[in-house]
Amino acid sequence: xxxxxxxxxxxxxxxxxxxxxxxxxxxxxxxxxxxxxxxxxxxxxxxxxxxxxxxxxxxxxxxxxxxxxxxxxxxxxxxxxxxxxxxxxxxxxxxxxxxxxxxxxxxxxxxxxxxxxxxxxxxxxxxxxxxxxxxxxxxxxxxxxxxxxxxxxxxxxxxxxxxxxxxxxxxxxxxxxxxxxxx
Amino acid sequence: xxxxxxxxxxxxxxxxxxxxxxxxxxxxxxxxxxxxxxxxxxxxxxxxxxxxxxxxxxxxxxxxxxxxxxxxxxxxxxxxxxxxxxxxxxxxxxxxxxxxxxxxxxxxxxxxxxxxxxxxxxxxxxxxxxxxxxxxxxxxxxxxxxxxxxxxxxxxxxxxxxxxxxxxxxxxxxxxxxxxxxx
Numbered sequence: 001x002x003x004x005x006x007x008x009x010x011x012x013x014x015x016x017x018x019x020x021x022x023x024x025x026x027x028x029x030x031x032x033x034x035x036x037x038x039x040x041x042x043x044x045x046x047x048x049x050x051x052x053x054x055x056x057x058x059x060x061x062x063x064x065x066x067x068x069x070x071x072x073x074x075x076x077x078x079x080x081x082x083x084x085x086x087x088x089x090x091x092x093x094x095x096x097x098x099x100x101x102x103x104x105x106x107x108x109x110x111x112x113x114x115x116x117x118x119x120x121x122x123x124x125x126x127x128x129x130x131x132x133x134x135x136x137x138x139x140x141x142x143x144x145x146x147x148x149x150x151x152x153x154x155x156x157x158x159x160x161x162x163x164x165x166x167x168x169x170x171x172x173x174x175x176x177x178x179x180x181x182x183x
Numbered sequence: 184x185x186x187x188x189x190x191x192x193x194x195x196x197x198x199x200x201x202x203x204x205x206x207x208x209x210x211x212x213x214x215x216x217x218x219x220x221x222x223x224x225x226x227x228x229x230x231x232x233x234x235x236x237x238x239x240x241x242x243x244x245x246x247x248x249x250x251x252x253x254x255x256x257x258x259x260x261x262x263x264x265x266x267x268x269x270x271x272x273x274x275x276x277x278x279x280x281x282x283x284x285x286x287x288x289x290x291x292x293x294x295x296x297x298x299x300x301x302x303x304x305x306x307x308x309x310x311x312x313x314x315x316x317x318x319x320x321x322x323x324x325x326x327x328x329x330x331x332x333x334x335x336x337x338x339x340x341x342x343x344x345x346x347x348x349x350x351x352x353x354x355x356x357x358x359x360x361x362x363x364x365x366x
Binding site for chain 1: 292349
């Protein structure tokens with residue numbers, strides 16, 4: 001191996017193994033999860049590789065959003081929020097809603113999460129990159145169902161998302177009080 | 184830079200940036216979370232850097248383990264389980280139990296997690312490394328309370344832990360049915 005080649009290998013190894021830094025969050029997000037027209041896709045591996053922000057239970061089968069909610073974000077997005085108190089450009093939040101399972105354990109009645117049903121996705125956009133029904137209030141908004149997770153079936157963020165998110169307006173449209181990972 | 188030096192730099196960069204592999208799990212665990220006498224300490228950064236396995240709600244204030252349970256493990260431990268269907272040596276499970284908060288959102292009544300109260304820890308030991316009251320059934324077991332997380336206050340795994348874990352005997356003493364990250 002020549003010196004030049006060795007240096008090239010060194011640089012390639014360093015690059016390929018370097019974790020994504022906070023500064024790269026927007027670059028990664030608007031390359032991997034949002035296309036040039038502003039279409040948002042559902043990240044596929046959040047549960048296995050991102051951090052968990054918190055859980056919610058809406059235990060009324062007739063309520064909108066009924067189910068066991070688990071919320072995930074990129075590790076560097078959580079770190080940036082802890083440092084600044086704000087969601088960084090490119091932050092992606094995924095709320096996975098699963099059925100509620102219940103049963104009696106030795107501790108008594110318990111609830112836990114069953115199969116995934118739907119996912120809500122929010123993408124922080126501090127640069128007003130896109131117009132259209134899925135972008136506004138500083139975020140992109142998406143809704144995906146388990147029978148076809150490839151398609152955003154949200155009608156618009158105002159029609160599909162705001163009804164539940166209005167109470168969180170003062171905290172960037174996110175219910176941060178349930179997310180200890182941000183503290 | 185000579186070729187030899189460049190190769191050395193290359194190797195050092197690759198090593199320093201390489202994430203912990205499944206084979207290193209036991210080495211890391213029995214160095215960082217278990218001392219030479221088998222005393223288990225509570226890992227401090229699980230919520231912010233490990234993966235989330237699942238949540239439980241025991242919504243009866245008088246039940247043992249009452250609260251909102253969130254369970255975390257090392258990313259490589261979850262990966263190993265998905266590949267083998269078994270918990271790898273050195274797997275650490277942390278169950279964080281937080282108070283249950285409740286309120287009415289626009290979706291109706293909801294539950295979420297409040298302040299941490301206690302943590303249960305399990306450490307997979309496939310080599311019977313330790314004797315004593317906190318080791319048995321292939322695991323080390325610990326209990327830590329929020330007022331002093333540095334001290335394992337479990338009386339013994341049989342007195343403190345088995346009462347709840349007996350129903351999970353057939354799945355390695357872990358309630359895997361609630362953990363989609365393992366599937």
